[in-house]
Amino acid sequence: MSANGGTKAIVAALLANIGIAVTKFIAFLLSGSSSMLAEAVHSVADSGNQGLLLLGGKRAKRAATPEHPFGYGRERYIYAFIVSIVLFSIGGLFALYEAYHKWSHAEGITEWQWLPVAVLVAAIAMESFSFRTAIKESNHIRGKQSWVRFIRRAKAPELPVVLLEDFGALVGLVFALFGVGMTLITGNGRWDAAGTAMIGVLLVVIAIVLAIETKSLLLGEGAEQQDLDAIERAITEGPEVERIIHMKTLYLGPEELMVAAKIGVPACESAHELARGINAVEARIRTAVPIARVIYLEPDIYSAAAAAAGTGAAADTAVPQPEDASGEAVGRPRG
Known part of the structure; x- marks a missing residue:
């Protein structure tokens, strides 16, 4: 319009x-x-x-x-x-x-x-x-x-x-x-x-x-506060995400918003389960804020101790990164 x-x-x-x-x-x-x-x-x-x-x-x-x-x-x-x-x-x-x-x-x-x-x-x-x-x-x-x-x-x-x-x-x-x-x-x-x-x-x-x-x-300007709140709710309202570790938004044009977020997810046993969860989160974001057309979600295992120490959000104990059928690590940015 x-x-x-x-x-x-x-x-x-x-x-x-x-x-x-x-x-x-x-x-x-x-x-x-x-x-x-x-x-x-x-x-x-x-x-x-x-x-x-x-x-x-x-x-x-x-x-x-x-x-x-x-x-x-x-x-x-x-x-x-x-x-x-x-x-x-x-x-x-x-x-x-x-x-x-x-x-x-x-x-x-x-x-x-x-x-x-x-x-x-x-x-x-x-x-x-x-x-x-x-x-x-x-x-x-x-x-x-x-x-x-x-x-x-x-x-x-x-x-x-x-x-x-x-x-x-x-x-x-x-x-x-x-x-x-x-x-x-x-x-x-x-x-x-x-x-x-x-x-x-x-x-x-x-x-x-x-x-x-x-x-x-x-x-480069980020999303308005009401859109940020809607995106945050869309990410965290399902069981796929435990918390948002950090998130950035950027207008690529007047009607196109990019969302990039590192999200804390619960441990899962397969790449397919992780991929389904990320796809569900992306769908909720696009429903909540339709101009969010470019979305990058990076899954991680959140550790409060590691975050406080400044060594990153991942837990100290190494968690094997799930791989898809091609052998590439799941959790790379998704458009």
């Missing part, structure tokens, strides 16, 4: 931004407003960003290869990180440069004075439609989380990126309307420059927030 909802929100934002960018450039060429130029470049950057998100989503669906055995799911995070760089450089820094230039050479808006205001009002309407779509699609997966927590903890990057972009676009349009309106009222072009500077600062802040959150996903 998150992938489909994210794509719908991206397409809505892309269509809105293309239309907005064209009208803003026309308004800038006719009026000379720097706020309009900053907003036009902002819309172009946003359109490019939505294109990058769509490209990242498509490339992430490629099948796993020997060189990339866990697939390409995390490529969506890479493209989301590129989006933050584009928003920072093309959107934010360009707006700040244009504000500095306009402040140094302040000029009022003397031609087509009504056009920037009309364009900005129309852009607010179109951007509001895009923002509404992003909110609606996000609510399908946000649950009871606050918006701040949803943006910080969402594993699928597309919806948080579109939400922040649309929010920034709407606030930026208000800033531009303020700058243009005050310039028309006072005839002082520095109001236009001030509105442009406010747009630049806003975009830089949003870009930094996006970069920080996406960087965390790129580095």
Whole structure:
């Protein structure tokens, strides 16, 4: 659902931004407003960003290869990180440069004075439609989380990126309307420059927030606490496992979780019995957390004394490792 909802929100934002960018450039060429130029470049950057998100989503669906055995799911995070760089450089820094230039050479808006205001009002309407779509699609997966927590903890990057972009676009349009309106009222072009500077600062802040959150996903995040609890219950609720010795989880992509655990199992007499137990545990994990698609379970015999001594979890007395029909030791990671 998150992938489909994210794509719908991206397409809505892309269509809105293309239309907005064209009208803003026309308004800038006719009026000379720097706020309009900053907003036009902002819309172009946003359109490019939505294109990058769509490209990242498509490339992430490629099948796993020997060189990339866990697939390409995390490529969506890479493209989301590129989006933050584009928003920072093309959107934010360009707006700040244009504000500095306009402040140094302040000029009022003397031609087509009504056009920037009309364009900005129309852009607010179109951007509001895009923002509404992003909110609606996000609510399908946000649950009871606050918006701040949803943006910080969402594993699928597309919806948080579109939400922040649309929010920034709407606030930026208000800033531009303020700058243009005050310039028309006072005839002082520095109001236009001030509105442009406010747009630049806003975009830089949003870009930094996006970069920080996406960087965390790129580095690798583990499962949320509720999923960890569900996985732990699934592992220990049957007779096959006495305890979890240690466990690690990692998102391989927004909809794919890897679970690796060393588990304490009771002594068994055959490899077939051990294998059946591990298969049962894996099935329970996948039922409890369906996105847990890659599971590695390593069976061991737990010894509290050995664990306290730091020599490992296995009992001091050697237990022969069961072997399967091929002669390989049972208990190797299982996918």
